[in-house]
Amino acid sequence: MKSIILDKLIVKDNRVDYFFSVDGNLQKYFKKTNHMFVEYNYDLSNIPRSILVIPFISNVIPLIWITNSTIIVDELDQSFYKCLDKIRVAYQNMFPHVKFKGNVFVKKIVDNVYVPEHEAASLFSGGLDALTTFIRTKDKNPILITEYGWHGDDVQHSDVWEADKENAIKFAKSYGLKNILIQSNYGTFIIAGNIDNDFRKKLGDTWWHGLHHSLAIISAAIPVAYKLKVKCIYIASSFSVRFQLPCASDPTVDNEIRYASGQVFHDGYELTRQDKVKIVSDYYSATKEPVTIRVCFKSEENCCKCEKCLRTILGIVAEGRNPHDFGFDIPNNLSEYVKSFLNDNVKFFTVSNINSWTLIQNRMKENYTEVQSKYVLNWFLDYSFVEQRKKLLLKYRVTKFFPILKRKISSKLNRILEQNN
Numbered sequence: 283m284k285s286i287i288l289d290k291l292i293v294k295d296n297r298v299d300y301f302f303s304v305d306g307n308l309q310k311y312f313k314k315t316n317h318m319f320v321e322y323n324y325d326l327s328n329i330p331r332s333i334l335v336i337p338f339i340s341n342v343i344p345l346i347w348i349t350n351s352t353i354i355v356d357e358l359d360q361s362f363y364k365c366l367d368k369i370r371v372a373y374q375n376m377f378p379h380v381k382f383k384g385n386v387f388v389k390k391i392v393d394n395v396y397v398p399e400h401e402a403a404s405l406f407s408g409g410l411d412a413l414t415t416f417i418r419t420k421d422k423n424p425i426l427i428t429e430y431g432w433h434g435d436d437v438q439h440s441d442v443w444e445a446d447k448e449n450a451i452k453f454a455k456s457y458g459l460k461n462i463l464i465q466s467n468y469g470t471f472i473i474a475g476n477i478d479n480d481f482r483k484k485l486g487d488t489w490w491h492g493l494h495h496s497l498a499i500i501s502a503a504i505p506v507a508y509k510l511k512v513k514c515i516y517i518a519s520s521f522s523v524r525f526q527l528p529c530a531s532d533p534t535v536d537n538e539i540r541y542a543s544g545q546v547f548h549d550g551y552e553l554t555r556q557d558k559v560k561i562v563s564d565y566y567s568a569t570k571e572p573v574t575i576r577v578c579f580k581s582e583e584n585c586c587k588c589e590k591c592l593r594t595i596l597g598i599v600a601e602g603r604n605p606h607d608f609g610f611d612i613p614n615n616l617s618e619y620v621k622s623f624l625n626d627n628v629k630f631f632t633v634s635n636i637n638s639w640t641l642i643q644n645r646m647k648e649n650y651t652e653v654q655s656k657y658v659l660n661w662f663l664d665y666s667f668v669e670q671r672k673k674l675l676l677k678y679r680v681t682k683f684f685p686i687l688k689r690k691i692s693s694k695l696n697r698i699l700e701q702n703n
């Protein structure tokens with residue numbers, strides 16, 4: 283039988299460690315230590331084990347389902363136990379080419395109940411999505427949850443985490459809010475590449491993007507959300523209902539999650555990325571509060587060079603605002619800079635990239651009179667992403683592959699000539 287058994291759950295101060303064993307051919311999907319941990323800035327001693335077990339189950343349950351295996355744990359919270367099948371069905375609908383089957387075997391189901399004392403806790407990276415959700419839930423005084431899941435078997439120093447943490451603490455302080463800070467190895471204890479080798483083709487997506495990240499991120503927050511009696515955990519959408527893509531972070535999955543007396547809400551799905559740029563830039567222009575929109579993933583500051591940075595910069599420009607006011611140290615010759623970026627990169631743009639950039643272009647046309655004169659990019663208004671991608675991709679193939687082909691032909695020719703000599 284293929285199974286994952288949680289052997290030990292060890293709680294010490296503000297940290298919980300999970301040690302598990304794996305039967306059948308599932309071991310290839312895990313690092314040999316078979317160990318996951320989560321560390322918080324809160325003491326965990328009074329939290330029931332039936333709640334503490336939730337992060338572990340959440341991280342492995344999609345694997346249990348796609349491999350038709352069994353997970354065995356001693357105790358589990360009743361609300362969470364009940365929502366698992368709804369999550370399974372949501373995934374099944376999202377990925378119809380893979381069967382989501384398998385069993386959850388629990389020795390004792392525990393009914394944990396509380397009267398909520400905090401209306402909201404919100405996952406907060408400081409990025410555009412998170413800032414939008416913050417603005418939308420601000421009157422609920424959300425507790426801000428910030429996470430880092432990329433440690434190895436133990437906590438190690440990470441400049442990225444230090445910068446994220448510092449930003450989250452500073453941000454919370456300026457609004458008189460609390461932070462929940464979480465560090466874990468949920469992003470590394472599973473060997474995602476091995477799952478992708480076996481399932482990527484059928485899923486049409488990667489393990490981390492398609493099945494894992496959202497449950498990992500949300501569930502890590504549940505023990506402290508329980509402790510602080512939070513009514514609802516908010517997670518900001520990263521995609522919009524207008525450009526639906528299969529993704530682990532989807533309202534059909536997230537909104538089914540329950541724990542004790544708490545629930546989860548996937549916020550802002552009705553908004554496009556440009557709508558969010560408008561919400562955030564309007565809000566901060568009106569309040570004059572200082573802000574940095576943190577968009578560069580896994581780096582300490584906005585690089586202002588990558589696709590995501592440039593897309594956000596132009597989105598802000600299209601709203602008639604100055605990117606400098608939102609944490610972007612942009613080059614003086616923005617127009618030339620974007621032109622050469624597109625020249626080099628548009629050939630690699632996905633459909634989703636083109637959708638996002640076209641939204642910015644449309645907004646720039648619509649809002650033309652409001653765009654600050656120094657940031658007017660007239661050429662950009664008529665730029666055809668689809669045509670340019672086609673043209674530049676062809677050019678790229680010609681310049682890159684023809685010399686290779688020529689080399690191959692000439693070496694083959696040489697061999698033939700040598701043989702004939």
Ligand SMILES: [Zn+2]
Nearest residue numbers: 578585588591
């Ligand atoms: Zn960047």
